Amino acid sequence: MKTTVEVPDDLYRRAKAEAALRGRKLKDLIEEGLRLALESPRKARRQPSLAELMKRGRGVVDSGISDLGSNPDHLDGFGRDARHR
Numbered sequence: 001m002k003t004t005v006e007v008p009d010d011l012y013r014r015a016k017a018e019a020a021l022r023g024r025k026l027k028d029l030i031e032e033g034l035r036l037a038l039e040s041p042r043k044a045r046r047q048p049s050l051a052e053l054m055k056r057g058r059g060v061v062d063s064g065i066s067d068l069g070s071n072p073d074h075l076d077g078f079g080r081d082a083r084h085r
Contacts, residue, residue, distance in 0.1 A: 015029055
């Protein structure tokens with residue numbers, strides 16, 4: 001079946017170049033992309049959690065402040081109910 005699909009110019013150029021690098025026709029690359037999109041499990045396309053997005057950035061910034069969790073002064077009484085002090 002033939003159809004017309006409108007895509008942004010930059011996407012078209014990138015797809016055309018990728019097809020050429022693979023020694024394939026653009027229509028073959030588009031067909032492969034559609035098959036991959038339709039065959040992949042829906043749950044694999046879910047939005048990543050904030051924790052997943054930030055995983056690579058954890059510990060990257062050095063604020064100059066030591067980790068408060070390792071400072072005994074800041075942990076004094078941690079986990080105790082304030083009413084029982």
